[in-house]
Amino acid sequence: MDDRDTALLRAHEHAAAWLDSLATRPVPPRATVADVVAALGTDLPDGPTSAADVVDLLATACGPGLTAMPSGRFYGMVIGGSHPAALAADWLTSAWDQNSALRTVTPAHTAVEDVTSAWLLDLLGLPPSGAVGFVTGATTANFTCLAAARGEVLRRAGWDVRRDGLTGAPRVRVLVGAERHESVDLALSYLGLGAPEVVAADDQGRISVAALEEALTDQGSTSADHGSTSADRGPALRDQGSPSRPTIVVLQAGNVHSGAFDPFGAAVEVAHRHGAWVHVDGAFGLFAAASPTHRGLVAGYEGADSWATDAHKTLNVPYDCGLAIVADPAPLRAAMGMHGDYLIQSDTGDPFEKVPELSRRGRAFAVWAVLRALGRSGVADLVDGFCRHATTFAAGMRALDGAVVLNDVVFTQVCATFGDDARTREVVRRVLDDGTAWMSGSRWHDRAVLRVSVSSWATTDADVRASLDALARASAV
Ligand SMILES: *Cc1c(COP(=O)(O)O)cnc(C)c1O
Numbered sequence: 212m213d214d215r216d217t218a219l220l221r222a223h224e225h226a227a228a229w230l231d232s233l234a235t236r237p238v239p240p241r242a243t244v245a246d247v248v249a250a251l252g253t254d255l256p257d258g259p260t261s262a263a264d265v266v267d268l269l270a271t272a273c274g275p276g277l278t279a280m281p282s283g284r285f286y287g288m289v290i291g292g293s294h295p296a297a298l299a300a301d302w303l304t305s306a307w308d309q310n311s312a313l314r315t316v317t318p319a320h321t322a323v324e325d326v327t328s329a330w331l332l333d334l335l336g337l338p339p340s341g342a343v344g345f346v347t348g349a350t351t352a353n354f355t356c357l358a359a360a361r362g363e364v365l366r367r368a369g370w371d372v373r374r375d376g377l378t379g380a381p382r383v384r385v386l387v388g389a390e391r392h393e394s395v396d397l398a399l400s401y402l403g404l405g406a407p408e409v410v411a412a413d414d415q416g417r418i419s420v421a422a423l424e425e426a427l428t429d430q431g432s433t434s435a436d437h438g439s440t441s442a443d444r445g446p447a448l449r450d451q452g453s454p455s456r457p458t459i460v461v462l463q464a465g466n467v468h469s470g471a472f473d474p475f476g477a478a479v480e481v482a483h484r485h486g487a488w489v490h491v492d493g494a495f496g497l498f499a500a501a502s503p504t505h506r507g508l509v510a511g512y513e514g515a516d517s518w519a520t521d522a523h524k525t526l527n528v529p530y531d532c533g534l535a536i537v538a539d540p541a542p543l544r545a546a547m548g549m550h551g552d553y554l555i556q557s558d559t560g561d562p563f564e565k566v567p568e569l570s571r572r573g574r575a576f577a578v579w580a581v582l583r584a585l586g587r588s589g590v591a592d593l594v595d596g597f598c599r600h601a602t603t604f605a606a607g608m609r610a611l612d613g614a615v616v617l618n619d620v621v622f623t624q625v626c627a628t629f630g631d632d633a634r635t636r637e638v639v640r641r642v643l644d645d646g647t648a649w650m651s652g653s654r655w656h657d658r659a660v661l662r663v664s665v666s667s668w669a670t671t672d673a674d675v676r677a678s679l680d681a682l683a684r685a686s687a688v
Pocket residue numbers: 289347348349350351392394395465466467492493494495521533
């Protein structure tokens with residue numbers, strides 16, 4: 212065997228050992244950053260080392276510093292596991308090393324991307340003519356969709372943002388719910404749109420449609436307007452009963468604390484009546500649409516203009532993979548497309564015209580693999596399983612002394628307190644020390660909470676039982 216074969220074989224052995232260890236190893240890491248740095252060594256070697264030895268050193272030094280995120284007992288943030296089909300496809304993606312920007316140069320990836328895009332639009336109940344960009348995550352998906360939105364609302368107001376930039380442009384109003392994910396604000400900042408206008412939300416974090424309507428009816432403060440209003444320029448918008456200002460409304464499918472979904476039907480109707488572009492951030496919640504049992508949560512969301520989601524959360528594809536979906540491909544291409552004389556571009560449009568990157572890995576391979584492995588019913592079962600486990604968690608927590616579940620458990624998230632903030636924080640600390648499961652602490656509605664997010668295919672009933680037992684030990688203070 213040559214060094215390449217040995218290195219790949221070793222990598223496979225280390226990966227298999229890691230995956231096998233997940234059933235029994237503590238979920239939190241055992242080593243600190245400093246421990247891992249010490250194990251790696253900090254001196255850049257003067258000369259070469261064999262690839263196989265490098266793989267061994269990397270695996271040995273990093274092992275103790277790895278967090279068992281793909282375990283069935285990791286419920287922190289919203290992480291998602293890696294389905295075996297997606298993980299294996301991801302290995303192939305690296306071996307194949309396709310720069311998947313151009314249709315004619317990498318036909319295999321383009322074919323897989325085309326098929327996968329159609330499957331996703333079908334599963335999610337979104338317009339079949341929509342465009343799907345395979346990006347790094349939901350933050351970038353939000354950015355990509357909002358870039359299309361920004362270009363389009365300004366175009367309708369007679370302004371070409373790609374040619375003329377934002378200086379002197381009509382000011383774009385962006386309205387968001389009080390409990391949108393912070394990555395929406397970050398995406399807006401990348402786009403030079405500044406901080407959004409915040410619309411009130413209810414006790415579960417859902418945007419108030421009455422407050423949205425009120426905000427849209429009130430034309431908003433124009434004091435910050437740095438250009439002319441679009442009233443004289445926007446025939447297309449005015450024809451649909453439009454506002455005098457280009458407007459974007461951002462809704463949410465899946466609140467990170469409560470799992471709640473915005474009331475899409477009413478919110479989309481109000482926003483469109485006022486001529487706004489409607490974007491939905493559904494990083495982990497969009498896949499509710501793939502389950503006949505949970506589809507009602509997103510009712511009416513198909514009327515929006517764009518949707519961001521992650522494949523690396525609910526769909527259990529390895530990092531990093533997000534999906535930017537836009538109903539009308541034209542504004543997406545207008546925002547993300549470009550021409551390069553040395554590129555071999557296709558008349559029908561190239562994959563890179565749907566994403567911010569030019570060079571990028573073949574992300575669609577892993578998404579195709581998990582969808583092909585699970586099938587329509589398997590994706591629904593995956594989502595329903597997460598929700599069922601979340602319900603079991605909530606019931607188990609309610610039975611614990613002093614525990615209060617704060618949210619209506621409609622999806623995959625559970626938020627609980629265990630008394631005052633100090634005691635809740637102590638319970639979070641103790642459960643992490645115990646090592647059986649990872650649950651994160653957070654703040655919601657100005658209280659310390661313990662958060663559980665179920666989002667891995669690997670989670671079993673036994674994992675949930677063991678994790679609730681750990682929580683019972685941690686809360687018996
Ligand atoms: C996780 C999340 C994001 C950000 O997604 P990344 O993949 O981490 O970029 C955005 N919105 C919501 C609701 C999320 O849960």
